[in-house]
Each structure stands twice: as structure tokens, then as C-alpha cells.
Amino acid sequence: MTTTVAPGSTGAYVKLAKLDIVDYYLGVLVVWALLAPALRLDGGVLATMGVFLVGEVFVIVAMVALDDLTGYRDGSDIANYAPDAPARKLNRKPLVAGTLTEPQVLRFGLITAVVGAAVWLGALAIAPHRPMWTLVLVAVTYFFALQYSWGVKLSYHGFQEFFLAALGWALVIAPYGLVTGGVDGVVVVQALIFGLGPLLFGVYSNTNDVAGDRRVGRPTVAALTSPRGNMLFVAGVSACELLLILALPLVGGPWWFPLALLPTILLRARQLRVGFGEGDILRARRIGIDVHRVTVVTLVVVNLVVR
Template sequence: MPAVITYADRRIDWPQKVAGLAQLAKLRVYYHAYEWLLAVLLLRMQHFWPVGAVTSLVLFLVAMFAVQAAACAIDDVMGFRDGSDAENYRKNELSARPRKLLPKPLLTGLLSERDGVTFAVAAALTATAAAVGSLLVVQAPKASPLGYLAVLACATQYSWGLKLSYRPGGLEFVIVAVNAATIILPYWWIAHRVTAAAVIMAAVVCVWTLLVVSYGNAADRDGDEACGRRTFAVLAGPRVYRAILVVLWLASLTLNLLPFALGLLRPVGVLFVVPLLVAQVVQLRWGVLHGDARRAMGIGMRCYDLGGLGFAAAILLT
């Protein structure tokens, strides 16, 4: 007989609890792997590959997924406490167990609030240990720990402490800091400098993520407003926010083409990025013209797949 954990009138066995922890960590959001892959390929392309690079990079990838797990767990705990998740995931339910509820283990009862807090602390400690190992293996620059600690602090303050995501521009700041760092930090630690190619690729992936999150904010506008989360989707009127989404799309289009225009990647490599460009047009159509933010958000996740693989192929071609 498996061990059983009981919350209220629900009986949760250990396999269910493990599944709940995976949901809490948002392990289905694997996009840091693409950013990490692009950093690895850029390092190889530009011949920065010292002894210990492989071990350092693997540990860094573990650290960034642990940072994500800690930040997501804290966000779910705070969303559970202030009721914003209940509001956002309660609406438009077409069945007794709508699919949208599945990634929220605190709402479905798979995990308790205490489980969420404990997991967040464990993930933050794991992230720190893995990052320290990554730094030591390659003798990274002395200022490297400060860069990592800034990113960890920023991520964990997303919904807790400073509650950056509750402030205008705070959410976008966290997104840019964490996603850019996933390329910039390992590149800097190993190469001991940062090149234009690394900076531009970091900007590219940041805008991809901003597009996903911005459509998500549009979908969650009512719940965020009810709990005092002052996102741009809450503060701006629908017309202004649609303009913001169009600006983000234009920024992404420009950045997607910039490495090829500057000669950092072979121009013919842009062919690998064409599927991404097409998908982002489709995303714009559904999100801005038809107002289906949830669908546009889902398309944005597929854009990350197309972009990650497309730019990886373009770098390998260079």
C-alpha cells in the first residue's frame, strides 16, 4: 500500500504529490533549455571552450531550472493566498475539472500551502548549490556570484517580498533579467567576456518570452486587477494594450533578423527562422485582431520551439 497524504477530505498518494510538485515547478515550461543551448552553441562557434566547460554548463542549466522552480512555486503560493489564481482559473469552466486547473496543484488540492513553501526553499537552495559548482569548475570572473545572486533575488521577488510583478514594469523587468541571464551568465563565466552575438541573442529570447507573458496578462486581466496586481494589461485600456503587443511583435521581428543583418550569423541561416516569423504573425492575428489572448499565448510557446531550434540551426551553419 502506498503512503497517503490527506488534505481536508482528499487523499493524495505519493505519485500524485510528485506530479503536483512537477506542476508547481512548471517543468512543462522547458524554454530555458533553448536559451542554454544557444549559449552553448555560441561559445563553441566563437571558440570559447576551456577545461570544465561541459560540467559548468550542465550545472548552470540545473541552477536555472531550479531558479524557475523556486520562482514559480512562490508565485503559486502567493496567487493561492491572495485569491488571484482562484479568480483567473475559475472563469469559463466548461466541465467539472477544466483543463486549465491542472497546472495549479494548490487549487486542485494535490499540494498544501506548506508543501509549496517548503518546495520553494528547497529549489532556491538547489539553485544556489548548482550555481556555485558551475562557477568553481571554470574559475569564473570574481564578480560572477554577484550576477547570479541578483538574478536569483529578482526571480524570487516576482510575487513575494518586493512583489515586482504587482508593479508596473516589474513583471517585464524580471522576465528580461532571468531570460537574458540564461544566455549572458554562462557565456560570461566561461568566456570571461560578453560578445555582441551573445547580447543580441539574449535580447531575442527576452522578447519571445515577453510576448508569451504579455498575452497571458491580457487573459488574466480581471483576476490580476481584483488582487491588486498592476500589470500593463490592467493599467492600459484595451486599445493601448493592443498597441503594446504590436510594438513587442515589431521588436521581435527586428531582433530576429538583426544577427543576420549584422553578419553575426550567415545570412542564409535566416531560412531556419522563417517558420518563427510566420508563427509570430499568426500569434499577432489571434491575439490582437481576434482578441483570443489564451490562444495567442499558446502559439507563443510554439514560437519558442521554432525560434530555439531555428537559431540553433543557424548558429551551427555559421
Template sequence: MNTTALGPDKLRGYARLGNLYFFDPHLFIFAGLSLLPTAVLRDGWNWISFVLLSAGYFLVHHATAAFDDITGFKDGSDARNYLGNPSYLRKAESKPLITGQLELHEARWCAWLCAVVGVALVLTGFLLAPHHPVWLIVFSFVAILLCVQYSYGLNLSRYGGQELVLFFGFGLPVVVLYALFTGTIAAVAVMESVLIGLYSVLVSMYSNLNDLEVDRNNGRINLATTTDERGYARVVAALAVAEPVVAIVFALTTSVSWWYPIALIPTYALRIVQYRKGFADRDPLLARQYGRRIHELGVALLVLVNIFALH
């Protein structure tokens, strides 16, 4: 490998390849950490396991994004979406393959390295955790493998699996972390997994709205390409409404504190603004940006309530 491959510009390219600056998918780490009982956090060995698991999931998500960029570069969709339709909210600089910052073989090398090392770290973290039931390990690794296959190999995002992979890939780790360190599955952990999964989906769905024509031309199957505009708007609205419904149902039917649905009221209000930006104002990229901010705010509020209600 020559020196340019290790230079600052090349390193920035690798960071952009995995959406390193798009940190929202990794926020589940803070939700999972704040859910853990104080007794678990006092054990230094648990911290080693937690760091390994977090680093592993981080690399797996980096690999997922990198494989997605590779596919988008090869089928030309990224060039059409980023170079053909430039926007201050979607800059071509975020796609190092179409700008020439990285070569295709370099992207592949990065993606596979992140995937292999990430899976190894997750497996090590699982084995070091105080509880590691076989069913949970198998289930989690199936989810990880599907996540990596999001836009590569099986290419699930092309054949109708995009929303499900995002929902489980970024939400499931919360309840997995809780189960590994406590040996149980608490209602509050399940609720937060569902909410964080919805947060992730309600970012990508506005990206899909913006990329609708390019995705249809490339034969990609997702909710946007398989429904008309009115039907898609209804689906997005239903998912947005599902957020408060989930929190309220868990508060009504389980031991989950009412502080959760109350604290999340700002996110419900912002969903209305997001929806209007995406469908009434026809600015899906701005709506996508709202989705990222809602994701960040939602996780921050969950963490605060976790600290207040559980510690």
C-alpha cells in the same frame, strides 16, 4: 514526512508546482550550449560547470514558478482564473494548490529548497567556469534574486516588474553562460539573449490579457492593467515587431550572420497569427499557446544557425 508525500501523485504535484511540464523557459540552455566554441566543448571540466549552471538555473526557475503559485493561491487569483474560467488550454490540474494535490506548507518547502539549492549550484558552476569576473557574478545573482522575487517577497510581478523580470530572468543566462566560458561577450550571444527574453515576454503578455479583470481586482500592476485595450495592443505589436528588428540590426551593425534574421522568418509570420488570435479573435489563451510554440521554434532555429554558422 509520510509515504503519501513521496507517492506518484505527490511527485506530480511538485512537478506541476514548478511548471515542470512548461519547459519553454529552460530552452535557453540549448541556445547557450550551441553558442560555445568547439574548443570550450572539448574540455570535460567545462561540461561539469555547464551542467551545474544549467541545473541551478532550472531550479531557480522552478522556485520562481512555485512562489508564483503560492501567491496566486493565497490571493485567490488562481482559483478565479482556473476554476472560475476553465478552458482546455488552461486546466486547473496544472495548479496543485487549488486542486488540493499539495498543501501550502509543502509548496513553500519545495519553493525554498529549489531556490537555495539552485543558487548554490549556480554559484558552484560560476566558480568552476574558466572565467568568472566579479562584476558578472554580482550582476547575475542580482538577476537571480529578482527572478525569485517575481511573485513572492518583493512581489515584483504585482508592482510593475513582471515583464522586466521575465525578459532578464529567461534571456540573460545565455550571455552569462557565453561570458563565463569564453571570457568575452559576443554580439551573437547578446542578440540571442534579447530574442529569448522577448519570446518569454510575448507568452506572458497574452496570459495577462486573459487575466486582465482578475489582475485589476487584485491590484496587480502590469502593462495590461495600466493601459487600455488599444494601447496594450500597440505595446504587444511593438514587441512582436522588435524581434525581426533586433535580428536585422545586429546583422547590419555587428559580425552576426545574416542567416539569423533569415532563418527566423517563420517566427515573424507566426507572430502575426498570434496577434490576430489574441486581439482580432479575442482568444488570448490560444494566442498564449502560439507564443509557446514560437518560443520553441525560435530557439530551435537559433540553435541550428549556431551550429551551422559557428561550428
């Protein structure tokens, strides 16, 4: 497979950064809509959320760059993006495509990590509220984002699926706490729903990448279990999302919230059918991305109406 990205070019770094995958960044919209109307246009609140988002982008870019470096070094990316995998876009992996070198990727990952830390410190400095739990949550999120598949290699020790969800949870709860000083049940449940979105397309990627992950000993659920066991796990996570949607009215959300999230429920069922009924895992992954974005739009609309 050929690539149109020039070696060492800005385009190669853009591909490395995966800036088109915005799904974690959408959490800031959910946070903004969850705020009381008086806070939505408050200068200090908007500044804090904006700076936090910029730092978030740098931290996640560092995370995915270091993940690519590790995946290239252990051979899993070469296996998963091999020429016999035409559905995968090779130029999304600049090391495999040969458009960036290992030193370039490592340097880029470390620089963006440092910038991300500095920007997040700036967000903490200007935040209207700084309860200790938010400071700890931001620090823990930063540490484990960089250690996801580099350093201690969290995802190589059986924690990958939990991390994919927990990152989304933190990226809603932390900025909300910084601008309001606390959280309530509605915020927590919506953060949990939000975090399951990236997980529920990540597990389909893992299903597609099972051979390469097994080869390098990366213990995803898909790699550790049988195809049926993996299917049951994905179905179980999907069911957890449904239970959270049904539970929101019990913690203070509107009674009609599950009806508003009906598109999410139906699309999630379709994702399962396409992925495991029809066996089209990569199309199911694409559906998962769409489901997450539909969910975010719905959460924002519901919160603007209710709060």
C-alpha cells in the same frame, strides 16, 4: 473541474514545478551553439553549463512555486482558474486544485531555492572564467527570481513584463560569460531575442488574466491599460523582436540571418492575428510557446553553421 492528481503526491509537486514549461531552460542550447567549435566538447565548459542548468531549474522551480503561493493567497489564481475557465488546466495550480497546502508549497519553494543557490555556487566554482560582471549578474538574477512575486513582489510593482524578458537575457549571457569570459554583439542580440520569447507568451497569459490581476492590484500592462493599449503594447514588443532579428547582421551575424528567422517572423504575425484579430488569447499563448521553440532551434542551427 476535477483533477486526477492525488493530494500531496509527487505528481502534485511536479505540477507545481511546471517542469513541462522548458522554455527558459532552452537557453543553454543557444549558449552551447554560440561557442567556438573547440569549446563545445570541452569537459570544463560542458560541466559548467550542465551544473548551471541544474541550478537554473531549481531556481525557476522555486520562483514558480512561490508565485503560485502568492497568487493563491491574493485570490488571483482562484479567479483566473475558476470553474468557468475550462481552457485552463486546474491541476497546474495545486493550491487551487487542493492537491497541496500552503505550508507544503512554501516549504518546497524554500528548499528548491536553497538547492538552486548551492548548485549555482558550484557552477561558479568550476567555471573556466569568473569575471566580476558574471558573478553580479548571477547574484542579481537569483535574488530577483525569488522576489518576482514573493518577498518584495517585483511583479506587483509594475516590473513583470521586463522581468520575464530580463530573466531570459540573463540565462544566456551569464553562462556564456562563465565559459568564455566575455560576450560580443552577436551573443547580446541573440540573448535579447531569446528573452523576448517567454515574454511574448507571458503577455498573452496576462491578457487572459486581466480581471483577476486587476482585482488584486497586480499592475501588468494588460491590467493597467485599455484592450487597445494592451494590443499596441504586445504588437510593439513583437516589433522589437523583428528589429533585433534585422539588426543581427549589423553586429557581426550573417547577412541571411533574417531569412533564417522568417518562420519566427511569420508565426509571430499569426500569433497577433489569432490573439487580437480573432480574440482567441489562449490559443495565441500556445502559438507563442511554439514560436519560441522554433526560434531556439533556428538559432542553434544558424550558430552551428556560422560559428
